[in-house]
Amino acid sequence: MQLYDEETRLEALYRLNLLDTAPSESFDRITRMASQIFDLPIAAVSLTDRDRQWFKSRIGVDHQSIPRDKAPCAQVAETASTLLIPDLQADSCYSSSLLAEQGVRFYAGVSLTTRDGHSLGALCVLGMVPRDASEREMAALDDLGKMVMSQIELQHAVGRLDPLSGLPNRTQFLDDLADLGRERPGERRLAALVDLARHEQVSNSLRVLGADYLDRIVRHAADAISGALGRGRTAYHVAATQFAFIAPPGVHEDDYVATVQQVFNRLREASKDRFAMSASLGLTPFIAGVTQPATVLRTAHSAAQEARSSPTMLSVYSAAADIAHQRRFRLLNDFASALEQEGQLSLVFQPRVDLETGRCIGAEALLRWQHPELGAISPAEFIPTVEQTTLAGPLTRWVLDMALAQAARWRAAGLDLRVSVNISAANLEDAGFAQQVQLQILKHRTRPEWLELEVTESAVMGNMAQASDLLGTLVEGGVHVAIDDFGTGHSSLAYLQKLPGRILKIDQAFIRDVTRGEREQTLVRSMVSLAHDLGYRVVAEGIETAEARDWLVAHGCDEGQGYFLGRPMSAEAFDTWLTATLAESNEVQAAA
Ligand code: C2E
Ligand code: MG
Ligand code: MG
Numbered sequence: 001m002q003l004y005d006e007e008t009r010l011e012a013l014y015r016l017n018l019l020d021t022a023p024s025e026s027f028d029r030i031t032r033m034a035s036q037i038f039d040l041p042i043a044a045v046s047l048t049d050r051d052r053q054w055f056k057s058r059i060g061v062d063h064q065s066i067p068r069d070k071a072p073c074a075q076v077a078e079t080a081s082t083l084l085i086p087d088l089q090a091d092s093c094y095s096s097s098l099l100a101e102q103g104v105r106f107y108a109g110v111s112l113t114t115r116d117g118h119s120l121g122a123l124c125v126l127g128m129v130p131r132d133a134s135e136r137e138m139a140a141l142d143d144l145g146k147m148v149m150s151q152i153e154l155q156h157a158v159g160r161l162d163p164l165s166g167l168p169n170r171t172q173f174l175d176d177l178a179d180l181g182r183e184r185p186g187e188r189r190l191a192a193l194v195d196l197a198r199h200e201q202v203s204n205s206l207r208v209l210g211a212d213y214l215d216r217i218v219r220h221a222a223d224a225i226s227g228a229l230g231r232g233r234t235a236y237h238v239a240a241t242q243f244a245f246i247a248p249p250g251v252h253e254d255d256y257v258a259t260v261q262q263v264f265n266r267l268r269e270a271s272k273d274r275f276a277m278s279a280s281l282g283l284t285p286f287i288a289g290v291t292q293p294a295t296v297l298r299t300a301h302s303a304a305q306e307a308r309s310s311p312t313m314l315s316v317y318s319a320a321a322d323i324a325h326q327r328r329f330r331l332l333n334d335f336a337s338a339l340e341q342e343g344q345l346s347l348v349f350q351p352r353v354d355l356e357t358g359r360c361i362g363a364e365a366l367l368r369w370q371h372p373e374l375g376a377i378s379p380a381e382f383i384p385t386v387e388q389t390t391l392a393g394p395l396t397r398w399v400l401d402m403a404l405a406q407a408a409r410w411r412a413a414g415l416d417l418r419v420s421v422n423i424s425a426a427n428l429e430d431a432g433f434a435q436q437v438q439l440q441i442l443k444h445r446t447r448p449e450w451l452e453l454e455v456t457e458s459a460v461m462g463n464m465a466q467a468s469d470l471l472g473t474l475v476e477g478g479v480h481v482a483i484d485d486f487g488t489g490h491s492s493l494a495y496l497q498k499l500p501g502r503i504l505k506i507d508q509a510f511i512r513d514v515t516r517g518e519r520e521q522t523l524v525r526s527m528v529s530l531a532h533d534l535g536y537r538v539v540a541e542g543i544e545t546a547e548a549r550d551w552l553v554a555h556g557c558d559e560g561q562g563y564f565l566g567r568p569m570s571a572e573a574f575d576t577w578l579t580a581t582l583a584e585s586n587e588v589q590a591a592a
Pocket of ligand 2: 364422454484
């Protein structure tokens, strides 16, 4: 006889997610047949919960559930065997039950038993007069009970198998991890996640090649991964283009990483499609029964994302990288609301100075973010993340709006200052960007030549042709364009010639040490003369000392920016600073 354990039985029931679900014709059909075979008015698929009998399907019963206490179906569930009561009123156990009180006399119920031997409840028929049941009737009821179980298993599988790959899905992966935790608590194991492609890659290929193409790739990948794992090991299809699996027990982490790496290299070589070749793989160690299943999935996913920046495309979960990732994710999430709410984002302005005369000729607008909980976040941290998302457009729009409003205020105050705004690679890929800039200029009643847009070399290199078209349109319209951080990207003379911009900002890395080393001096000297030869005005970024400024003046650099000349300041502080420097230079002129 099987040992009866109510908790395990309940767990088996809960895992099927049947309780409190909607009625379903596939169950009702079976219940109707049971009632017809017995020619009885009442029949039900009755599931035994902790303290109630809940009816998945019912005929002739008004209630959705009844108390479990003294319900014959509960006895069926507890014993996992058939129960026949010809007359409830004559039965010592049930003569005082709720059913008997309501006039029910006859009961027959068969157990709804899972493959693992747990009884979920009963398929039962009830009558208002005492009677017996023939062997044929009971055999039929037994068959119908088994049909109910097939239906339950089928429904359960439908929610657990991915229809495209036929592999068990994320729900199953999480459940299997939970089972593993119960069966082998404390065991150290490894889980892996294969990510076929980056999100943008997926949406691009969907757009260009269609859903069928993607389906085919995913099916191929599912076959390849299942094949590589071999018999007896399960691959799970955990998201549209992601698969997971659990390493066998007892493997050594390093050995397993090496094996998996080899297998995936072979799969990549064997495959012709770009997707499988750019698959990344994340591994995460976990402790069965201790690490939450959802955490296993999340950390494996984090490792797979981290793997994207590794040459091997494989990475083992690291808590440090994960914290960094979570912070990036949070900043990204919060940036959207920062754009909408007032008070989190602001601009500071850093003076741009004509080196020969010392006169301030403009200012670079730099974004500042005061996060309500995390405090001040540096643009060097959040901008590279935000730039890679669809928020790149709204970010630049916001900055342009504020910067142009400031430019208009300066002009109104009689100040001849140009404002510089940094733009991202994503802006250059946006076909409507040039028009948007022109509209914003109009909206603020400013003139195109009061605005300068700064682009980095790498932003331009991404899509040279499109970028130079777009910048060309802006330059024709009168907007200035500057190449920012020159010297840090893949500087190429060929591309410099193709770009419409005529201002070049030498990156601060070169300026910082310009008074120190021979090499730095040679570099900056040749950058300046090369830029001049190509018709650029040259701006030095990051001037921190008087020596650096003097050296740059002596070597023909046109403009400068840096802490020595003026720090980035709020608009008000900038005005005060400007008044002070103007007064100072007037004094100098008067003295001369
Ligand atoms: P960037 O465009 O090259 O801006 C110059 C950065 O150098 C600014 O840093 C500025 O504060 C800093 N800096 C200026 N003078 C000196 C100096 O003498 N010494 C040193 N050590 N640093 C100096 P910040 O404001 O932290 O901005 C960093 C980068 O973030 C910017 O580099 C730019 O690439 C980006 N960024 C800032 N605001 C925006 C924006 O509104 N839009 C976009 N797309 N990017 C922005
Ligand atoms: Mg800049
Ligand atoms: Mg720069």
